[in-house]
Amino acid sequence: MNKTLTLLREHNLLREIDDELDIYLEIPHVAYIEVKKPTSQALLFTNVVDKKNNKKFDEPILMNVFCSPKAVELLIGDGDAIASEISSLLKMKPPSGFRDKISMFNRLFNLKSVFPKRDKGRGECQEFVKLADEAKLSDLPVLTTWEQDGGPFITMGQVYTQSLDGNMKNLGMYRLQVYDDNTLGMHWQIHKDSNHFFHEYKKAGKKMPVSIGIGGDPMYIWCGQAPLPIGVFELLLYGFVKKENARLVKSITNDIYIPRDVDYVIEGFVDVENLKIEGPFGDHTGYYTLQEEYPFMKVSAITHKKDPMFAATVVGKPPLEDKYMGHATERIFLPLLQTTVPDLIDYYMPENGVFHNLIIAKIKTFYPGHAQQSMHAFWGVGQMSFVKHAIFVNADAPELNDHSAISEYILNRIDINDLMISRGVVDALDHSSPKFAVGGKLGIDCTGEVIDDLHVNIIDNHLLLEKMQDISLHVKDLKQYHIYTQNPICVISVEKQSCQKELFEALKPLYEHIKILVIVDEKNNYLDNEYMLLWRVVNNIDATRDLYFADNCMAVDATNKNEYDGFNRRWPDDVSCTPSVIASLKQRHIIDIDDKFEKEFLL
Ligand SMILES: Cc1cc2nc3c(=O)[nH]c(=O)nc-3n(C[C@H](O)[C@H](O)[C@H](O)COP(=O)(O)O)c2cc1C
Structure with a gap:
C-alpha cells in the first residue's frame, strides 16, 4: 500500500x-x-x-x-x-x-x-x-x-x-x-x-x-x-x-x-x-x-x-469511485463481449444508470432484428444478464458518452410502438422488480432511420403544467426535455395518490402535447437535475409494470411503488447523508460544500 x-x-x-x-x-x-x-x-x-x-x-x-x-x-x-x-x-x-x-x-x-x-x-x-x-x-x-x-x-x-x-x-x-x-x-x-x-x-x-x-x-x-x-x-x-x-x-x-x-x-x-x-x-x-x-x-x-x-470505499448515489473502476472494467470487457456479439462496436454503461440499469450499445446492423438478437445475447452473458434497459444504436451514431448528441440520436429513433419488453434475471439489488432477482427488461432498437415526425404540439412548460393541474392537482411541477427531437420528453413530479396509469389516462386531452411522459415523485426529485433524474428513472422502473401506452403516447412511471401498484415488496429509502454530520463537518471546516452541491447530488 x-x-x-x-x-x-x-x-x-x-x-x-x-x-x-x-x-x-x-x-x-x-x-x-x-x-x-x-x-x-x-x-x-x-x-x-x-x-x-x-x-x-x-x-x-x-x-x-x-x-x-x-x-x-x-x-x-x-x-x-x-x-x-x-x-x-x-x-x-x-x-x-x-x-x-x-x-x-x-x-x-x-x-x-x-x-x-x-x-x-x-x-x-x-x-x-x-x-x-x-x-x-x-x-x-x-x-x-x-x-x-x-x-x-x-x-x-x-x-x-x-x-x-x-x-x-x-x-x-x-x-x-x-x-x-x-x-x-x-x-x-x-x-x-x-x-x-x-x-x-x-x-x-x-x-x-x-x-x-x-x-x-x-x-x-x-x-x-x-x-x-x-x-x-x-x-x-x-x-x-x-x-x-x-x-x-x-x-x-x-x-x-x-x-x-x-x-x-x-x-x-x-x-x-x-x-x-x-x-x-x-x-x-x-x-x-x-x-x-x-x-x-x-x-x-x-x-x-x-x-x-x-x-x-463508500457506495451510495452516483458518482462515486465505482464510476472510475467500472469504466476501466467496461473497456477491458469490450473485446470479450465482442466474442459473443461480433458486430458490437462499443458499449457504455453510464454510472448514473448504476451500470446494469442502463446500457447503450453500438453495433453494425446487417438485417432486421439484429439489434434484438444482440440484446438477447447480452442478456445471456454472465453479469450482463442483469442489464435492465438496453438501447442499441447503429454504427453511424455519435460517441456513446457524448450525452447530448447520443440522446438526440436515440430520441429521433425510438419507435414507442416497437419496444421489446421481456423478463429475466435482474441484479439481486434491484428494488423495483415485482420479485427478488427476476424482473422486466426493456430493449430499444434505435439502429434504424429517424422516425416520422408525429407533430407533437409542444407548448410552454408553464402552460402545459397549468393544463395538467386543471386535470389533476397531484401534478406539482413539469419540465420538458429534448423538445426538438421526434420524442420530446415531458417530466412531471407528482404527489402520488393512486396508480399513475390513472393519471396518464386522465391526461388524455393533452396527449397532442406529449410524446413520452416521465412521472417521478415530488419528494427528493428536482426536475432540472437531468443526471439524477436518469438515475431515478432507470432504478425505479420495471418495464413489465411501469410503461403505459395510449394514442402514440407513452408514460414511464418512475415513482416509488406501493400498494397502488400492487407492489408487495418493501420499497427502500434513498441513501442520504445525515444532516447533523454534514453540519458538524462543515463547522469544523473538514468539508466545504454549498446548497447547490447538495442539490446537484441529492445528498
Ligand atoms: C464497491 C463494490 C461493492 C460490491 N459489493 C458486492 C456485494 O456486496 N455483493 C456482491 O455479490 N457483489 C458485490 N459487488 C460486485 C462484485 O464485486 C462483482 O459482481 C464481481 O464480479 C463478483 O465476482 P464473482 O463473480 O467472482 O463472484 C461489488 C462491486 C463493487 C465495485
Whole structure:
C-alpha cells in the first residue's frame, strides 16, 4: 500500500486528513463528498476514532483510491490499451461455445504465464498473527457509512474462496457485515461465484474456508469486482494486466492462498447450515438494500503487516469511485463481449444508470432484428444478464458518452410502438422488480432511420403544467426535455395518490402535447437535475409494470411503488447523508460544500 500512497502523492492525488474523525458516519461522509468533486483525491484519514466505544485506532484509513481516471490509469493501466491487447490475442482463435470460452480465458491468461505463484512460509501480511479469541473484528476500524446501515461493514474486502475440490479459485469483492467480534457476514449474491461454491460445501455438509484480504495492491480489489466467469481466477487478470505473477501465501488456519502483500487477512470458515439477516446497507444503487438472509463466517485468525493501512470505499448515489473502476472494467470487457456479439462496436454503461440499469450499445446492423438478437445475447452473458434497459444504436451514431448528441440520436429513433419488453434475471439489488432477482427488461432498437415526425404540439412548460393541474392537482411541477427531437420528453413530479396509469389516462386531452411522459415523485426529485433524474428513472422502473401506452403516447412511471401498484415488496429509502454530520463537518471546516452541491447530488 505504501507504493500506492507514493504514486498517488507524486500525482497530487492524495490528501491527508489529520482531524479526529469517527468511523461512525463521519469518515464515510467526507469520502462520499470528496469523490463527487471533479478534482477529487484519495483520502488518508490518520486520526481515526470510534467515539461510541471511546477508542482510538493506530492505523490510518485509505479511501477513494480510485478517485479519478488518472488514479485508475496509474493503479490499473490504460483500459483501452489493455482492451486492444486482449483483442489482438483473441483474434488468434475466436472461441465457439461456453466451455471454449472458459478455456479461452485460461488460454488468454496462460499465454502470458501469469498464474499466481505460491510462496512458502509466511508473507508480510502475516507479520502479526492473532488466533481464535484473540482475533477480534472490533480491533479493525470498520466503518458504518449510513445511518440506516445494519452495522459496520468492511467495504473493500477481497474475498478469496475455492471450490469444494479445490480446483477452482475465486476472488470476489463483496461487502462484509461485522456482527460481533468474530462473526462476519458474506454478502455474495445469489448469482455470484462464491455462492456457487457455498452450495457445493453445503451439499457436502462441510464448512467452507474463506480468507479476506484488505489492502495491498489496489489491483486486487479491481480484479475482485471484474465479472469473470466462474472457473477463471481473478488473479490471472492481475498477472495479465500487471505482467507479473501475483505472489500468494497460505492462510494460517485454512487452506486458502492470499496475496502476500495485503495489509490484513481475516481467516475463517463459513457455517453452511445457518444464515443471518444481512443489511440494511446503503448501496451503490443509491438505495438501501433490503435485509436478506446470507451466510456468515466465524473468524479463526486475523493477521496483518507491521504498519497496516485499512482500505475502504463508500457506495451510495452516483458518482462515486465505482464510476472510475467500472469504466476501466467496461473497456477491458469490450473485446470479450465482442466474442459473443461480433458486430458490437462499443458499449457504455453510464454510472448514473448504476451500470446494469442502463446500457447503450453500438453495433453494425446487417438485417432486421439484429439489434434484438444482440440484446438477447447480452442478456445471456454472465453479469450482463442483469442489464435492465438496453438501447442499441447503429454504427453511424455519435460517441456513446457524448450525452447530448447520443440522446438526440436515440430520441429521433425510438419507435414507442416497437419496444421489446421481456423478463429475466435482474441484479439481486434491484428494488423495483415485482420479485427478488427476476424482473422486466426493456430493449430499444434505435439502429434504424429517424422516425416520422408525429407533430407533437409542444407548448410552454408553464402552460402545459397549468393544463395538467386543471386535470389533476397531484401534478406539482413539469419540465420538458429534448423538445426538438421526434420524442420530446415531458417530466412531471407528482404527489402520488393512486396508480399513475390513472393519471396518464386522465391526461388524455393533452396527449397532442406529449410524446413520452416521465412521472417521478415530488419528494427528493428536482426536475432540472437531468443526471439524477436518469438515475431515478432507470432504478425505479420495471418495464413489465411501469410503461403505459395510449394514442402514440407513452408514460414511464418512475415513482416509488406501493400498494397502488400492487407492489408487495418493501420499497427502500434513498441513501442520504445525515444532516447533523454534514453540519458538524462543515463547522469544523473538514468539508466545504454549498446548497447547490447538495442539490446537484441529492445528498
Ligand atoms: C464497491 C463494490 C461493492 C460490491 N459489493 C458486492 C456485494 O456486496 N455483493 C456482491 O455479490 N457483489 C458485490 N459487488 C460486485 C462484485 O464485486 C462483482 O459482481 C464481481 O464480479 C463478483 O465476482 P464473482 O463473480 O467472482 O463472484 C461489488 C462491486 C463493487 C465495485
